[in-house]
Amino acid sequence: MARVNIKIKVNGKLQELGVEAHETLLDTLRERLGLLAAKYGCGDGECGACTVLVEGNATLSCLTLAAHVDGKDIETIEGLEQGSHLHPLQESFVEQGAIQCGYCTPGMIMSAKALLDKDADPSEEKVRRAISNNLCRCTGYEKPVKAILEAARRMRGEK
Amino acid sequence: MKNEFSVVGKSVPRIDAYDKVTGRARYCRDLKLEGMLHAKLLRSPYPHARVKALDVSRAKSHPAVKAIATIEEVPKVVGYWWNLRTEKGMKKMFMQDNVVRFVGDPVLGVAAEDEDSAEEALSMILVQYEQLPPVFDPVESMKDQTIKIHERGNIAFHVLKEYGDIEKGFREADFVIENRFVTSKQKHATIEPIGSCIADYSPSGKLSVYSSTQLPHWSRMYLAGALGLPSSNVRIIKPYTGGAFGGRCGLIHGLELMCCHLSKKAGRPVKMSFTRKEDFEATEGRHPFLVELRTGFTKEGILTANSIKIVMDVGAYATHYIGVIADALSTGVGLYRIPHVKFEGYCVYTNKSLNGAFRGYGNPQMNFAQESQMDIVAEKLGMDPIELRLKNYRGAGEIDPVFNEKILSCGLKECLFQGAEKIRWKKKSRRSSRRGKIRKGVGMSCLMHGTGARFGLPDPASAIVLINADGSVSLETAAADDGQGNKTGLVQIAAEELGIDWRKISVSDTDTDTTPLDGGTHGSRQTYCGGIAVRKAAAQAKKSVLVFASKHLNTPQNRLDIREGVIYDTKRPSLNISLADLMRKIQIEDLSLCEQIIGAATGVAPSMPPTYGAHFAEVEVDTETGGVRVLRLVGAFDVGKAINPAHIEGQIAGGEVMGIGYALTEGLVIENGKVMNSNFADYRIPRSCDIPRIDAVIVESHEPTGPFGAKGIGEATMIGTASAIANAIYDAVGVRMKELPITQEKILVALQSFNPP
Numbered sequence: 033m034a035r036v037n038i039k040i041k042v043n044g045k046l047q048e049l050g051v052e053a054h055e056t057l058l059d060t061l062r063e064r065l066g067l068l069a070a071k072y073g074c075g076d077g078e079c080g081a082c083t084v085l086v087e088g089n090a091t092l093s094c095l096t097l098a099a100h101v102d103g104k105d106i107e108t109i110e111g112l113e114q115g116s117h118l119h120p121l122q123e124s125f126v127e128q129g130a131i132q133c134g135y136c137t138p139g140m141i142m143s144a145k146a147l148l149d150k151d152a153d154p155s156e157e158k159v160r161r162a163i164s165n166n167l168c169r170c171t172g173y174e175k176p177v178k179a180i181l182e183a184a185r186r187m188r189g190e191k
Numbered sequence: 192m193k194n195e196f197s198v199v200g201k202s203v204p205r206i207d208a209y210d211k212v213t214g215r216a217r218y219c220r221d222l223k224l225e226g227m228l229h230a231k232l233l234r235s236p237y238p239h240a241r242v243k244a245l246d247v248s249r250a251k252s253h254p255a256v257k258a259i260a261t262i263e264e265v266p267k268v269v270g271y272w273w274n275l276r277t278e279k280g281m282k283k284m285f286m287q288d289n290v291v292r293f294v295g296d297p298v299l300g301v302a303a304e305d306e307d308s309a310e311e312a313l314s315m316i317l318v319q320y321e322q323l324p325p326v327f328d329p330v331e332s333m334k335d336q337t338i339k340i341h342e343r344g345n346i347a348f349h350v351l352k353e354y355g356d357i358e359k360g361f362r363e364a365d366f367v368i369e370n371r372f373v374t375s376k377q378k379h380a381t382i383e384p385i386g387s388c389i390a391d392y393s394p395s396g397k398l399s400v401y402s403s404t405q406l407p408h409w410s411r412m413y414l415a416g417a418l419g420l421p422s423s424n425v426r427i428i429k430p431y432t433g434g435a436f437g438g439r440c441g442l443i444h445g446l447e448l449m450c451c452h453l454s455k456k457a458g459r460p461v462k463m464s465f466t467r468k469e470d471f472e473a474t475e476g477r478h479p480f481l482v483e484l485r486t487g488f489t490k491e492g493i494l495t496a497n498s499i500k501i502v503m504d505v506g507a508y509a510t511h512y513i514g515v516i517a518d519a520l521s522t523g524v525g526l527y528r529i530p531h532v533k534f535e536g537y538c539v540y541t542n543k544s545l546n547g548a549f550r551g552y553g554n555p556q557m558n559f560a561q562e563s564q565m566d567i568v569a570e571k572l573g574m575d576p577i578e579l580r581l582k583n584y585r586g587a588g589e590i591d592p593v594f595n596e597k598i599l600s601c602g603l604k605e606c607l608f609q610g611a612e613k614i615r616w617k618k619k620s621r622r623s624s625r626r627g628k629i630r631k632g633v634g635m636s637c638l639m640h641g642t643g644a645r646f647g648l649p650d651p652a653s654a655i656v657l658i659n660a661d662g663s664v665s666l667e668t669a670a671a672d673d674g675q676g677n678k679t680g681l682v683q684i685a686a687e688e689l690g691i692d693w694r695k696i697s698v699s700d701t702d703t704d705t706t707p708l709d710g711g712t713h714g715s716r717q718t719y720c721g722g723i724a725v726r727k728a729a730a731q732a733k734k735s736v737l738v739f740a741s742k743h744l745n746t747p748q749n750r751l752d753i754r755e756g757v758i759y760d761t762k763r764p765s766l767n768i769s770l771a772d773l774m775r776k777i778q779i780e781d782l783s784l785c786e787q788i789i790g791a792a793t794g795v796a797p798s799m800p801p802t803y804g805a806h807f808a809e810v811e812v813d814t815e816t817g818g819v820r821v822l823r824l825v826g827a828f829d830v831g832k833a834i835n836p837a838h839i840e841g842q843i844a845g846g847e848v849m850g851i852g853y854a855l856t857e858g859l860v861i862e863n864g865k866v867m868n869s870n871f872a873d874y875r876i877p878r879s880c881d882i883p884r885i886d887a888v889i890v891e892s893h894e895p896t897g898p899f900g901a902k903g904i905g906e907a908t909m910i911g912t913a914s915a916i917a918n919a920i921y922d923a924v925g926v927r928m929k930e931l932p933i934t935q936e937k938i939l940v941a942l943q944s945f946n947p948p
């Protein structure tokens with residue numbers, strides 16, 4: 033099978049890897065790099081559990097070939113903590129009780145981060161749209177939406 | 192009720208939130224063992240067939256293939272805890288033959304060095320099937336004498352119960368109405384697909400299984416029984432679980448037992464993880480019901496008689512079925528004070544993937560029929576639907592006829608009042624807007640749902656509380672947390688009882704080797720059943736602490752108490768010692784003692800208290816497209832006592848949203864035995880954009896048998912959502928939707944044939 037050599041930056045760390053031509057970014061992260069936070073939920077691009085950031089954009093890693101992200105900057109939830117400090121999104125997900133089983137959480141938080149990095153003060157509607165590809169079967173989206181709005185407030189320096 | 196609690200009633204954050212929010216939480220699919228093989232199943236392409244011959248020779252010679260186990264070696268597990276109850280039943284639990292009964296029924300499993308090789312090996316296997324005639328419709332299946340899905344016939348179970356004298360009840364009625372309701376096969380659609388495990392069968396006879404099961408201890412018994420091992424040799428380890436809702440309530444068809452056999456043969460650990468498609472096509476779903484109701488009532492709005500007839504589609508194998516129909520019975524007979532009731536139920540096999548436990552366990556189906564019927568009764572009488580409920584519901588102090596037990600707590604009235612107030616029921620002019628293209632309507636429904644399974648199933652709970660030398664506490668419980676947060680709730684209960692900071696308590700992982708017997712996480716039971724055990728164990732530990740403290744402080748034991756980790760004399764608070772100091776003394780410093788304080792409790796909860804609730808929905812229907820938009824939901828629930836209000840709000844929002852799916856979009860479409868919508872594009876579960884404002888109302892009626900007054904909540908939250916939405920749709924456009932899901936097309940068809948009076 034064809035192998036491709038790629039250089040990607042994952043959570044700030046440069047990785048030089050030989051990957052299969054048909055290998056998904058999700059598999060590369062999980063199988064090669066041991067970054068297990070991005071999850072398999074469907075493999076079809078329909079649940080969002082595998083969402084990571086590629087160049088700051090929320091991306092479904094199950095539909096993305098690793099070979100196609102050569103030279104790109106990848107962020108996963110494993111890279112969000114700064115030292116022992118949680119990212120405001122993580123903090124507010126914990127505090128607002130926005131997590132139940134947690135399986136959708138890494139993907140949902142990454143979708144939210146992509147939004148907040150571009151729009152510091154999104155409306156609730158925008159937040160709902162930003163995570164509309166992230167299926168959650170447990171929370172009913174109520175608390176995650178609140179948590180994202182709260183994180184945005186915090187990131188803007190309000191309270 | 193009273194709020195003198197230090198941590199019960201507080202929304203403390205979940206104990207597992209940090210792991211989950213940083214991506215550290217490990218789910219079954221994330222685990223790897225040294226030397227692990229990967230397994231895949233060969234599944235039947237036919238809905239009903241006999242496997243005549245299997246040629247695995249080519250697959251066997253594949254260099255990466257390490258083991259193959261076939262349908263002839265690996266039994267199917269059926270009957271679950273009904274069979275668990277007796278020795279004879281246990282034997283019947285393991286079904287072995289060479290017949291496949293639905294499209295996707297496993298024929299064999301292959302374990303190989305990697306998934307691709309396992310997949311490749313599957314394509315090298317030749318199977319000769321003798322096709323058998325299938326039957327898909329449960330009503331046909333009941334009647335059909337020629338097609339036998341199982342040897343003993345197609346009716347897995349029949350129940351007939353009569354309360355009072357049904358004919359007398361109809362004679363006493365001023366009106367009698369008859370309606371027929373149909374419900375769909377909903378899928379759990381947990382975001383971690385159902386079906387992932389690793390079995391590690393050591394040649395020494397010790398078997399370890401990593402599985403996201405809701406029932407660690409029962410799974411251990413099932414596996415031990417199937418493999419002829421002592422239970423003590425089987426260890427079930429449950430990692431984090433990506434949602435369950437009943438979908439992991441037992442062994443998964445074709446999963447754990449297959450992995451055990453493969454691992455035994457290969458002498459290496461074997462992992463198998465189903466794909467999303469396999470989850471949709473071949474794991475359990477919610478039983479579709481056909482419900483026929485005939486209801487008699489007086490012109491004053493008093494229900495006199497109810498005849499309930501249910502045909503329930505079990506699918507190809509009966510796992511959970513008696514309990515599911517029993518829950519329909521419980522709600523159908525128990526919720527309203529109807530003197531004359533006849534309940535008849537048939538659980539029928541069909542050649543479709545199996546159905547099993549799912550949040551509500553037979554109740555959402557029955558509730559949809561019953562609460563739609565109540566709306567029709569109210570309409571007929573020109574009575575407010577809430578008033579009709581208030582006139583007929585069975586409240587505290589009355590006897591539940593199914594369990595023959597007195598109801599000790601019932602906050603249904605408060606749920607109705609507070610919920611109605613929240614949605615401004617009185618202000619919403621019902622039926623007034625039946626004009627124009629977009630029409631609005633409101634609807635409501637009631638429900639009850641027993642907590643746990645005490646009246647019918649083995650329902651144990653246990654806990655061990657260990658106080659450590661530094662005053663910290665280890666809580667050992669097998670209560671499986673699938674995401675609900677029950678472990679956090681149990682920590683709060685232990686902390687409250689012990690009088691210490693909840694952060695000082697750490698809960699064990701769910702592992703049958705280190706935690707005592709537990710009936711599993713189902714039936715909304717962990718806060719109640721698990722909570723009772725934890726509270727007892729904590730009380731026992733506290734008592735032992737006070738015995739030592741009394742000697743040490745030289746003061747009578749009955750004057751001592753613990754608060755914020757300090758043991759003190761209630762009459763003279765200055766006389767005190769911290770728990771940590773005392774523990775260090777008795778565990779380490781006093782060489783004549785060296786004791787650890789241990790509190791332990793095990794047993795069954797004293798009751799099965801119903802949780803009550805009321806759902807309210809406001810919808811908007813587009814009469815041109817048939818599209819429904821849910822504008823607002825209010826869920827009001829009597830939880831006895833909210834141990835952690837944020838968790839309960841989370842359950843309510845999650846349940847209501849799952850209920851929106853059940854109402855409007857969700858149901859497997861099965862044509863000639865084939866699932867036509869086995870992905871999230873075709874099987875639509877609600878997304879963040881589809882969700883209206885949801886208000887959670889928590890009512891606390893204080894259940895005297897519950898820990899600090901608590902009873903269950905998880906399931907109740909979705910039971911009546913579909914009925915409330917259906918009733919709201921009727922209010923908006925005047926068509927009575929009697930079949931779930933209420934799709935756009937169905938509404939359009941109904942509107943076209945609708946002639947407003």
Ligand code: FES
Pocket residue numbers: 071072073074075076077078079080081082083092093094095
């Ligand atoms: S796993 Fe990528 S979208 Fe579902």
Ligand code: FES
Pocket residue numbers: 131132133134135136137167168169170171382433434674
């Ligand atoms: S928290 Fe379970 S799927 Fe979102």
